[in-house]
Amino acid sequence: MTRLALAALVAWASACCPAAGAANPAAVAHQASLQEEPALHVPWATSEMMLAATNAGGRLVAVGDHGVVLLSDDQGKRYRQARSVPTRATLTGVSFSDARNGWAVGQWGVVIHTRDGGETWTLQRSDTSVDQPLFAVYFLDGEHGIAAGLWSLLLMTDDGGQHWNKLALPAPPGGGQTDRNLFSIFAAPGGTLFIAAERGTVLRSTDRGASWQYVNTGYKGSLWTGCALHDGTLLVAGLRGSVYRSTDDGQSWQAVASGTRSSITGIVAVGSRVMAVGLDGVELESRDAGRSFSATSRSDRTDLTALAVVPDGSVQVFSVAGVVRP
Numbered sequence: 001m002t003r004l005a006l007a008a009l010v011a012w013a014s015a016c017c018p019a020a021g022a023a024n025p026a027a028v029a030h031q032a033s034l035q036e037e038p039a040l041h042v043p044w045a046t047s048e049m050m051l052a053a054t055n056a057g058g059r060l061v062a063v064g065d066h067g068v069v070l071l072s073d074d075q076g077k078r079y080r081q082a083r084s085v086p087t088r089a090t091l092t093g094v095s096f097s098d099a100r101n102g103w104a105v106g107q108w109g110v111v112i113h114t115r116d117g118g119e120t121w122t123l124q125r126s127d128t129s130v131d132q133p134l135f136a137v138y139f140l141d142g143e144h145g146i147a148a149g150l151w152s153l154l155l156m157t158d159d160g161g162q163h164w165n166k167l168a169l170p171a172p173p174g175g176g177q178t179d180r181n182l183f184s185i186f187a188a189p190g191g192t193l194f195i196a197a198e199r200g201t202v203l204r205s206t207d208r209g210a211s212w213q214y215v216n217t218g219y220k221g222s223l224w225t226g227c228a229l230h231d232g233t234l235l236v237a238g239l240r241g242s243v244y245r246s247t248d249d250g251q252s253w254q255a256v257a258s259g260t261r262s263s264i265t266g267i268v269a270v271g272s273r274v275m276a277v278g279l280d281g282v283e284l285e286s287r288d289a290g291r292s293f294s295a296t297s298r299s300d301r302t303d304l305t306a307l308a309v310v311p312d313g314s315v316q317v318f319s320v321a322g323v324v325r326p
Contacts (some may be wrong), residue, residue, distance in 0.1 A: 009097045035108045035128065039067030039085035046070060046079050050318035051092045053308035057099025060308055062318055063091035069104065070323070071118050076316040079323060084120040086112060093136040096147070101160055104146050105134035109274045113161050138185035138193070147210045148182035148195055150228040151232050156209055172201070173214050181222070188228045189296035192249050196223040196236045204250045217244045217253040225276075235290045237276060257294035258284060266306045267314065277304035277317050283317070
């Protein structure tokens, strides 16, 4: 996997090279100071690398490199940049509890919050003492949220993000350090929470995130994304086209043939269908609740990084080069 492909997924190039940062603390301090400056408005915003997207009411919201937040109110036909974003940190995850209230997370442990559907954002958290990025965020409602990231960084809030508290995960099965990277948070219809993580790990919580248990999928590589279907079926996916499926609320998982060896970066349920995207321009579709997939690859082979369900039932795809047009 190329360095660009890795950056396209988790935007952690600096965090993956702590030795370089240690050798040049002045450069690290300068980079950290840039993250505390507001995002710039640029005419090429729709071509910036986008790493996460969601639906906020009828609005599409996408976040990515340099603190860029894109908004669309016409089913993805046109996008505009958010009016005010208080950071230039790369943003890697976004979640809305309703059409107005949303949170985004990213590099330097940044958490930002909006009360107006993504037009303006305020900074809730950052830690420039160490580049320990957050990769995912999920809000159960307007008060209770979870954020997850590098080296098992796991945060919880019960006041809408005014205060974030670190959660200590238990030691992984078989021993070793609690240092697995946590990439994607999602919930089953019954309320069970899941985190797709590296080393084939899925973390599972039945108490709204207060405690977690490890579930082994049988896979050894990283799982970058996951989703739940309306019937309770769960899917996680990641490196080398790996897809795993569960029909018992995440207690056990079975491998599914995806039809690709390209790494999968995003997966969503679209009514009775499942759609996914990945590196090398890969697009996947399942019409049988994730039991099987058909795979195609875009001719430009652009690394695809995220997707979101459009209110009309279509899917908007994003990439290292920004918004992907049909």
